[in-house]
Amino acid sequence: MASRHTHSKRIEGLDKNVWVAFTSVAADPTIVNLGQGFPDIPPPSYVKEALVKATSVDKLNQYTRGFGHPSLVKALSQVYGKVYGRTIDPFKEILVTVGGYGSLFSTMQGLVEVGDEVIIVEPFFDCYVPMVRMAGATPVLIPLRLKPGKKTGTSADWYLDPEELSSKFNSKTKAIIINTPNNPIGKIFTRDELQMIADLCIKHDTLCFSDEVYEWLIYRGHQHIKIATLPGMWDRTITIGSAGKTFSVTGWKLGWSIGPEHLVKHLQTVMQNTLYTCPTPLQEAVAQGLMRNYELMGQPECYFSSLAEELEVKRDRMASILQEAGMSPVIPEGGYFMLVDVTSLNQDLSHMGEDEAYDYKFVKWMIKEKKLAAIPVTAFVGDESKKEFEKYIRLCFIKQDSTLDAAEAILKNWRRV
């Protein structure tokens, strides 16, 4: 019966990932899940109601424009036109995709060739590497490094070494992928850092794929800067955003790519040959959410800023709970994750075998013994950087108070056996 046929070469080695390993484990309701990155707080009610309303309109249950529902791309063009300070053509400079994930995929498939190199900053959202490989290109990794003399206190302590970065660029480099605010560290790249990257992109005529799905989750004292707004960068940058992260509706799976027509058109080609169009009623609802908040931009009721305020409280609470338990959190400047250094716990995991990084073992042990789920950070780095990151685990804090209460209870009792 067995067929002589096997799978295509392009998926060789791409079948495993950290989510496949951990999400089913955390589905157990007795486990306090601070692992996978999604809110358990509700989205704004007007967004849900907009979706309910949309499904009652006949036309909105049928196919819409492939590259993005007209009212959505127009809303995106308004919101981002204001943010970028430039006119953005809704039909030529925007593509709506299945989540930020779908934008990343369309970007890689549309712009990266077999034999190209793509620079990826570690730690990275884990899909970047398999997507680059599936496009037939080679990932070139560069780690964020801890500033000398710094204990890990904040995500701002991590930086890119300019010489090291420069050495990664060569004639085969097609693009560099940056993620700001960064998942998992929460670092927000400063203007100077972005300028350094921009200078290299311009010098080497490289593209920049900027994953900015957490763009609104910026904590006090920090500013999110779009690399596409730096001189010379609009024409070579694809910027990725997410309705799921913007409106706390990760299960809606809508995202977008914004960039110059000569790049976006290739992403549109990929879209046309992969899934053709995104769901209509969801796009209509997101459009309405965006327009409502567009009117409120700069005001306290605007969800783009009110969510960040709400999360900052949770961030600070999470950090102090962890510190009390004897762990060392890395306070993020943005995003909804926090890295925690577990070295000082001196947890002996030698009984768990030698073949996995410490953080994988730690997380598995913690899920089993403490009923608390996190994500191991070495899932977000290449082999060579594993030693630098294997004492860190990632916690997600976009959770309701009862979840954080439950986590606090576990962490308070940590030292008791």
Next chain:
Amino acid sequence: YLSNVHCGWFQMGRLTVQNMNVLSFTCVFTLSSSPYDLLIITFVLVDWLLCNNRVEFTQLAADYKAVNLGQGFPDFSPPKFVQDAFCEAVRGGPQMQQYTRAFGHPHLVKSLAKFFSRIVGHEIDPFEDILVSVGAYQALFCAFQALVDEGDEVIIVEPFFDCYQPMVKMAGGTPVYIPLRPVSRAEGNSVLSSGDWVLCAEELASKFTPRTKAIVINTPNNPLGKVYKTEELQMIADLCIKHDVLCISDEVYEWLTYDGAKHVKIASLPGMWERTITISSAGKSFSATGWKVGWAISSGHIIKHLKTIHQNSVYHCATAAQEAVAHGFDREYEVFGSPQSYFQQLPAMLQHKRKKLAMCLDSVGLKPIMPEGGYFMVADISSLKVDLKDESSKDESYDFRFVKWLTKEKGLATIPVSAFYSPEHSKDFDKFIRFCFVKEDATLDAAADILRKWSSTK
């Protein structure tokens, strides 16, 4: 493919020309190439792309405010029970707004497994044998990307839903075409049927080579409406088994069969479960094309590869829509085969619309080919004598010119059928146009008016 194409020879590299699809009529390839071979890639240029007045057929319909029987989706709403299910899902608990299981929302895959196990006659494992996708379109993409490699051949039966060809090419495969051909009919029997279009057994057998990876079939077929009979599927199955080839079976219109025609799943034939990927659509099943929920069902050892593509491309599908579709299938499971079933009511409603359209087309000399299934009706335009007037389009294929003329002069939008053929064969099939009849009566009445007026002027 448009029939008047030029072939050019270009050196390797990733060339991107705009994609061909029947809704927008822009033509695209994405061709991948081996870094180690200097490949000369056939590059098909569509000459109207170079013209100043490249026309999108949908745009043309809008410009001329035409009655649109071109686009393949309903202009009526989904049944209330699924719309209600969607609203309930959205208003449901917080987890309805967040990520669900990547390979398919548990409620949905369980409902699908239960529903289809009964039909396929095989116990389907909800977590191993099913992948939920963003529409059947993405399931097709996952299938080609997961299973087709550089140099593989994929047999495509013509006329084909236009995405198969670019998807095969994007996976580095080579499409090998075989057309359905009309058999000559007995004297005196003037009603044409999609059942008269068949695959020639020898011709089909000749298309299988040692490089053949898969064959793609679509039943009921878009655009023709053919519903493959068990014997025809058996012939294909025999070849698949003999040559150890996979079968990708696009069955999105599976509930839409007319005049008692039976939809048969090739996966249910002996020896086929383990080599068939069956693709279906909630959009077509529940008249909710804008929800974009589809799935692939196959043996776990094949689905696992589609999962790898899925987890590296979109990863998750929208939760609430999947929950709503699950409810839809739960309900349909309970009322299956009874008059309350939407899967009975929809084809019954469409049977009447199909008859209405056929009569109108007949009255103006447009010879309809009665579809045994699906959303579409193809009409033979060869016996119509019309002065197409438009000088600028005289190098285009006849059906393209006719469709443009029909849109501009009569205000009726359709789709030219040679678009669903390969370059090799499109010239042989340029006297057909496609109508979608899954439209409200008001739309069909408007079309009938146009056709009546036209016939009265002849």
